[in-house]
Amino acid sequence: MSTPAPAVSTARRRDVIDALRRGTVPQAGLGLLAVGLDRFETALDDDLATVIRGGAAFHALRGEYGSGKTFFARWLAERAKRRGLAVSEVQISETETPLHRLETVYRRLVERLATATHQPSALRAVVDSWFYALEEEVLAAGDIADDDEAALAQAVDDLLEQRLTAVARTTPAFSAALRGYRKAVAQGDGAQAEALIAWLGGQRSVAASAKRAAGLRGDLDHFAALGFLQGLLTVLRDCGHPGLLLVLDEVETLQRVRSDVREKSLNALRQLLDEIDAGRFPGLFLVITGTPAFYDGPQGVQRLAPLAQRLATDFTTAPRFDSPRAVQLRLPGFDLPALGELGRKTRDLYAGTARNPERVTARVCDTYLDELARAVTGSLGGKVGIAPRLYLRKLVADVLDRVEEFPDFDPRAHYALTVSGAELTETERSAAAGAEGIELDLDIDDDTYDRDAPHAPHARDNS
Secondary structure, three states: OOOOOOOOHHHHHHHHHHHHHHOOOOOOOOOOOOOOOOHHHHHHHHHHHHHHHHOEEEEEEOOOOOOOOOEEEEEEEEHHHHHHEEEEEEOOOOEEEOOOOOOHHHHHHHOOOOOOOOOOOHHHHHHHHHHHHHHHHHHHOOOOOOOHHHHHHHHHHHHHHHHHHHHHHHOOHHHHHHHHHHHHHHOOOOHHHHHHHHHHHOOOOOOOHHHHHHHOOOOOOHHHHHHHHHHHHEEEEEHOOEEEEEEEOOOHHHHHHHHHHHHHHHHHHHHHHHHHHHHOOEEEEHHHHHOOHHOOOOHHHHHHHHHHHHOOOOOOOOOOOOOOOOOEEEEEOHHHHHHHHHHHHHHHHHHHOOHHHHHHHHHOHHHHHHHHHHHHHHHOOOOOOHHHHHHHHHHHHHHHHHHHHOOOHHHHHHHHOOOOOHHHOHHHHHHHHHHOOOOOOOOOOOOOOOOOOOEEEEEEEOO
């Protein structure tokens, strides 16, 4: 019998189960499903502690498609939030978020900015909290009366400038926008306040009148983006968030862009790492994710020698000897025992929301979960590493939901695994097309099943 799922609210259980049913990575509660990540916990918690003390940290996640890089990053984000950090996950793409345009990366960062108490975008809540903290600090000094609004406003402005001294040397517009925002709020000018928050977040198309009123010109550019990031870290720290976990996901997309764009992007990443090493970003924990081909291949990191040197990590030993403190962290992906364990965690989590948990655990026993894991993996050409998403979706939507809804449904007697092309990702589709001995109609979207099929879950043609 597997270990019961940790105590967690019914609402959180349902959120996780709903995401798995859709075939997506849950936004929260990932610790409930984590398999094989315990070996990273101590080292990553030490990194988080370093960030909280005002230091910085960096890791490059390395794994093939389906190895769990996005899951790992969001699992780490949950740990960061529990320690008070803000988090942001940015998907790098050639068209939407090119890495060589740091102003675009910063804009996406702010759009996805979240804390334990505020969903994206949390920028305005963070800025409001910061001004409140500055006012409280000024009043706590006892030099200004509570009802002297003019003196309080001036003292807060002075303190603002003091806190942003380092930022103002290179990016004075950041503090100017904050002063303008505070003035607009004090005057009850909601439109002006919203415009300036948008400008602080790197948004374009902000009204020229709003920028003129705050003494601002133009839009955020590539060179000012790092200054804005520095300012954001200062604001976060002063209002009780000691740092920011920034995940740049799918950086391997750089391999598919034009050579000149690739060179600029790799150089932007090198510049960011150099600035972190130089101490410019206290409180920043940067994580990038990519495939082995990106780190080792001719169209990735190896094209820029200084960057390759910074990311160099020895992977000549067995994965079990990988150091969790290395610059690159290798995610070897799932094997069948791990996939079965993931199924047991999911089954137990589901049982916590079921009307008849005993029926769920009895009908979907550990042995059946292992059989389903082998069947799903077989439908994907034996590639266990890319199986978790489809496995969990099938487990929840095709098996657990039916066991819950129909008292006489027995998955061994009434269900045979059916895989259609419409429900597969591109990577899964390629694996399924090459699966030996398994015929799949990848053009038909039909999720029917035979209630009277007297067999265990094997892959079946759904035509």
